[in-house]
Amino acid sequence: MAVLRQVAEGVLIHQSEFLQSNAVVVQGRAGVLLIDPGVLGYEMAALANELSDSGQTVVAGFSTHPHWDHLLWHAGLGAAPRYGTARCAADVRVQLSDAHWKARVAEGIPPDIVEQVPLDLLGLITGLPAETARIPWDGPQVRIVEHQAHASGHAALLIEERGVLVAGDMLSDVLIPMLDLDDPADPIEDYLAALRLLEGVADDVDVLVPGHGSIGGADQVHARIDQDRAYVRALRDAQVPSDPRLGPATYGKDWLPGVHERQLQRLARRSERDGTPG
Numbered sequence: 349m350a351v352l353r354q355v356a357e358g359v360l361i362h363q364s365e366f367l368q369s370n371a372v373v374v375q376g377r378a379g380v381l382l383i384d385p386g387v388l389g390y391e392m393a394a395l396a397n398e399l400s401d402s403g404q405t406v407v408a409g410f411s412t413h414p415h416w417d418h419l420l421w422h423a424g425l426g427a428a429p430r431y432g433t434a435r436c437a438a439d440v441r442v443q444l445s446d447a448h449w450k451a452r453v454a455e456g457i458p459p460d461i462v463e464q465v466p467l468d469l470l471g472l473i474t475g476l477p478a479e480t481a482r483i484p485w486d487g488p489q490v491r492i493v494e495h496q497a498h499a500s501g502h503a504a505l506l507i508e509e510r511g512v513l514v515a516g517d518m519l520s521d522v523l524i525p526m527l528d529l530d531d532p533a534d535p536i537e538d539y540l541a542a543l544r545l546l547e548g549v550a551d552d553v554d555v556l557v558p559g560h561g562s563i564g565g566a567d568q569v570h571a572r573i574d575q576d577r578a579y580v581r582a583l584r585d586a587q588v589p590s591d592p593r594l595g596p597a598t599y600g601k602d603w604l605p606g607v608h609e610r611q612l613q614r615l616a617r618r619s620e621r622d623g624t625p626g
């Protein structure tokens with residue numbers, strides 16, 4: 349069975365069984381760009397096989413942000429250069445400088461899949477110089493839309509000629525916005541600014557590929573931006589969000605309400621500490 353599904357001309361995805369994670373393949377002139385390759389070892393192996401069976405080599409990789417589920421790689425995918433933003437790469441460098449990094453990363457992986465997540469090649473990325481506008485590769489231009497939101501150095505990617513926005517962990521239909529609460533500045537305002545940035549490119553988007561969740565059409569782009577903004581504002585104002593993703597019949601019904609509670613608590617603690625209201 350084919351692992352990859354085409355979502356736009358020359359753009360294919362593989363959706364993982366784990367958290368509906370989307371790996372993205374962009375076809376270039378001499379090979380493909382692979383964005384957030386996947387999570388489970390056997391899925392990445394199958395992806396590698398399908399690419400090589402069809403005579404396609406991976407010529408570049410990209411990680412949208414420095415969280416383990418976006419930093420993995422499989423030996424079968426080859427040894428192409430893998431990139432991230434400068435901030436993303438700096439964050440990964442700190443993670444990997446810990447002698448016990450593998451154990452630490454493994455602690456954050458759900459126990460039922462941890463054995464199936466190959467960590468050996470995690471995070472071997474090169475940071476692109478700050479303000480780099482496009483991924484350096486021989487294929488459709490891929491614009492880097494960097495912002496501070498979910499994680500340090502988070503980047504969405506706009507494949508302009510194909511009308512595809514690869515959103516990283518923003519604009520999901522299954523996950524609520526998860527803020528970078530380690531961010532020393534203002535995670536709420538940063539997140540809202542990131543949504544404004546994505547709004548600025550929204551009209552060029554026909555296909556929205558979130559890091560986790562379903563692929564959206566043009567009509568979904570503004571809808572998901574609005575939905576994320578409403579959630580973040582409710583969080584800021586400590587109101588009860590009427591967010592469909594937190595409902596009783598949803599993908600994350602067993603654990604997302606807990607994520608939401610923890611975000612509320614951490615924001616409350618931050619504002620106590622800073623002495624700032626809200």
Ligand SMILES: [Zn+2]
Nearest residue numbers: 415417517559
């Ligand atoms: Zn993720």
